[in-house]
Amino acid sequence: MADRILKKENLGKLVASVNDKGGRFIAPSLDARQVVFKDVTKAEEIVTDYILARNSYKEYVFPQTEVVADFTVEKHGVDLKSREVEARETVVFGARPCEATSLSSLRAIFTWDYIDEFYTKREATLVVITVACTKADEACFCTTVDLSPETRAGSDLYLLETESGDYIVEAMTDKGRAFVERHKDAFSEGAAKAKTLVMPERIGTIDLEKVSARLKDKGHYDDQVWARLTRKCIGCGACTFVCPTCHCFDITDEGTAFAGERRKNWDACQYDTFTLHASGHNPRHYQYQRWRNRFMCKFNFYPGKFASKGCVGCGRCIRVCPVRLDITEVMEEFSR
Amino acid sequence: MEEILRKKAKELLESGEVKVVIGYGWNRQKTRTSPVFITDAADSDRLVWNPLCVNNLSVYLTRKFKDIQALGKPAIVAKGCDIRNIVVLITEAQFKREDVYIIGMACEGVVYRQELWKGELKPEIMPTKCHNCDVRNPHLADFVVGGKSSFTPPEAPTGMVFDKIKAIDAMGQTGKWAFWINEFSRCIKCYACRQVCSLCYCERCITEKNMPQWIETSAHPRGNLSWNLTRAMHLVGRCTFCGECERACPVNIPLNLVNQKMIQVVKDSFDFRSGYDEKTHPPMIVFSPDDKDDFIK
Numbered sequence: 001m002a003d004r005i006l007k008k009e010n011l012g013k014l015v016a017s018v019n020d021k022g023g024r025f026i027a028p029s030l031d032a033r034q035v036v037f038k039d040v041t042k043a044e045e046i047v048t049d050y051i052l053a054r055n056s057y058k059e060y061v062f063p064q065t066e067v068v069a070d071f072t073v074e075k076h077g078v079d080l081k082s083r084e085v086e087a088r089e090t091v092v093f094g095a096r097p098c099e100a101t102s103l104s105s106l107r108a109i110f111t112w113d114y115i116d117e118f119y120t121k122r123e124a125t126l127v128v129i130t131v132a133c134t135k136a137d138e139a140c141f142c143t144t145v146d147l148s149p150e151t152r153a154g155s156d157l158y159l160l161e162t163e164s165g166d167y168i169v170e171a172m173t174d175k176g177r178a179f180v181e182r183h184k185d186a187f188s189e190g191a192a193k194a195k196t197l198v199m200p201e202r203i204g205t206i207d208l209e210k211v212s213a214r215l216k217d218k219g220h221y222d223d224q225v226w227a228r229l230t231r232k233c234i235g236c237g238a239c240t241f242v243c244p245t246c247h248c249f250d251i252t253d254e255g256t257a258f259a260g261e262r263r264k265n266w267d268a269c270q271y272d273t274f275t276l277h278a279s280g281h282n283p284r285h286y287q288y289q290r291w292r293n294r295f296m297c298k299f300n301f302y303p304g305k306f307a308s309k310g311c312v313g314c315g316r317c318i319r320v321c322p323v324r325l326d327i328t329e330v331m332e333e334f335s336r
Numbered sequence: 337m338e339e340i341l342r343k344k345a346k347e348l349l350e351s352g353e354v355k356v357v358i359g360y361g362w363n364r365q366k367t368r369t370s371p372v373f374i375t376d377a378a379d380s381d382r383l384v385w386n387p388l389c390v391n392n393l394s395v396y397l398t399r400k401f402k403d404i405q406a407l408g409k410p411a412i413v414a415k416g417c418d419i420r421n422i423v424v425l426i427t428e429a430q431f432k433r434e435d436v437y438i439i440g441m442a443c444e445g446v447v448y449r450q451e452l453w454k455g456e457l458k459p460e461i462m463p464t465k466c467h468n469c470d471v472r473n474p475h476l477a478d479f480v481v482g483g484k485s486s487f488t489p490p491e492a493p494t495g496m497v498f499d500k501i502k503a504i505d506a507m508g509q510t511g512k513w514a515f516w517i518n519e520f521s522r523c524i525k526c527y528a529c530r531q532v533c534s535l536c537y538c539e540r541c542i543t544e545k546n547m548p549q550w551i552e553t554s555a556h557p558r559g560n561l562s563w564n565l566t567r568a569m570h571l572v573g574r575c576t577f578c579g580e581c582e583r584a585c586p587v588n589i590p591l592n593l594v595n596q597k598m599i600q601v602v603k604d605s606f607d608f609r610s611g612y613d614e615k616t617h618p619p620m621i622v623f624s625p626d627d628k629d630d631f632i633k
């Protein structure tokens with residue numbers, strides 16, 4: 001199929017088409033002075049001048065809080081009923097190429113030793129429409145983790161902005177092609193000239209192979225480097241919540257003593273209670289040890305287990321961190 | 337000022353008077369400041385001082401940071417407003433005055449958020465606290481860096497936070513409720529507000545008490561409301577309006593409004609402002625026979 005054009009005046013048509021067919025259209029829009037991914041019903045709500053949305057779109061496949069079961073406590077025992085996910089077409093418009101690749105990282109985890117249907121059913125109906133970057137900021141480091149604004153992996157549709165504000169549409173997957181077919185009235189034929197993409201400079205002092213190799217060597221575990229570089233971490237967990245690949249959750253029950261719901265809530269390795277044992281012992285006693293885990297997860301555990309990336313270089317964790325703990329500074333240290 | 341600061345830090349570490357200097361340093365690109373912990377006198381030159389030094393480093397003096405406490409006696413680089421938090425920590429017996437060496441920084445204000453910095457400190461990028469600051473000359477310090485500031489705060493407090501509070505007060509009960517429910521609905525329960533606050537130093541926050549679960553951990557409207565209200569109540573008469581919680585909140589919940597409102601209530605009811613005198617206990621923890629309310633007598 002030849003490339004299509006999505007004219008800016010047809011964006012509204014696309015939003016309406018998705019909504020009319022019972023789907024959700026998620027796009028960057030303004031909320032409390034921030035650009036965030038959220039449901040939109042009109043093209044006017046969509047922001048086009050942004051670097052990345054504050055939140056990752058993971059919340060549409062892995063909600064921050066969701067009921068997984070209902071329970072009642074009866075005389076004979078506990079009656080537990082699982083909830084079914086009813087996923088509908090969910091379109092994420094305006095993802096960036098780095099974060100588009102993060103879906104395969106989430107999939108790796110949620111289908112690894114157990115198929116988590118709460119995730120897989122949502123992913124099956126998710127369409128990722130990436131808009132390639134024409135702007136970056138100093139926190140962006142996709143090129144350092146071997147991705148770039150030209151990366152197409154993970155995108156169902158890959159869009160290039162044109163000088164006139166339209167989009168050149170490249171359908172990358174069957175899902176993407178089916179999407180264009182389903183909403184074909186919004187797309188047109190034609191040719192246009194794309195804007196030049198930005199290319200964040202690769203941080204030359206970082207060598208991912210070296211980082212992984214050093215982390216594999218257990219000797220680093222008690223290295224003073226962790227304390228030195230990361231003891232400033234206050235353990236707020238904000239980095240993990242905005243990170244497109246962080247995926248930890250906790251199960252909690254809410255309700256009365258006799259009935260209630262079981263929820264799956266985001267959790268984070270940055271919290272002290274994450275590894276707190278019932279005995280009171282905590283194997284990650286200090287905050288820098290918790291931070292070490294986050295880094296290990298991304299640059300040792302992930303590459304060791306899966307083909308997908310633990311970190312896609314979106315820089316969200318750097319932007320959001322109240323103490324400006326920059327993950328690339330630690331990557332640099334471990335590249336030595 | 338930076339030179340004097342570095343020299344002092346070096347001196348303190350060399351003499352062994354302190355074991356660590358908690359201060360500000362640059363990030364790699366030298367575009368943002370970030371906390372640094374200097375333990376080796378030779379590293380003292382990493383310390384910086386400029387209007388990007390927004391963080392309230394007093395959080396690192398609390399028992400949340402056992403690894404920092406284990407280093408030994410700290411010196412801390414602190415602005416007047418940060419010193420107010422240190423004062424509260426002392427009045428709440430978290431440590432003694434002599435347990436910390438305070439390097440007070442004479443201050444002409446900071447940026448509200450570092451990303452607003454364009455090379456110049458203009459009034460419109462400064463937080464409300466700076467426009468009304470009466471501690472630009474550090475009120476409690478072992479050593480002061482910088483000349484005396486001649487700034488006098490305005491008679492009637494000015495700035496966005498005060499304007500906004502007036503507007504919310506005028507909304508009436510239902511309006512106020514709707515305003516806050518909407519703001520809190522964005523909360524993602526990351527607890528950044530708590531973690532960044534030097535006065536939230538509980539070893540086990542009430543949110544983490546789960547037998548029973550006092551506060552629902554889910555980020556749904558009910559859970560968010562109970563979390564945000566509980567946290568606010570726990571800071572009454574203590575919060576100094578340093579603004580760290582609002583700065584840290586990743587979803588821009590205007591926590592400064594909550595805090596300043598509580599400060600006004602405490603001022604009106606108890607004629608007390610936290611963080612000025614390390615010898616006066618906060619009103620919520622003292623019993624006074626001449627309390628102006630008589631319900632307790």
Ligand code: SF4
Nearest residue numbers: 243311312314315317
């Ligand atoms: S670790 Fe940071 S830069 Fe990497 S994917 Fe997560 S938020 Fe993005």
Ligand code: SF4
Nearest residue numbers: 233234236237239321
């Ligand atoms: S955002 Fe920063 S301070 Fe918060 S947990 Fe992450 S690294 Fe630590």
Ligand code: SF4
Nearest residue numbers: 416417443445466469
């Ligand atoms: S409140 Fe005062 S001491 Fe604090 S940063 Fe502003 S001007 Fe400086």
Ligand code: SF4
Nearest residue numbers: 533575576578579581
């Ligand atoms: S402004 Fe926020 S962070 Fe600062 S003392 Fe008050 S509650 Fe704590």
Ligand code: SF4
Nearest residue numbers: 523524526527529585
């Ligand atoms: S920092 Fe903001 S989002 Fe996080 S828990 Fe506090 S109020 Fe909620």
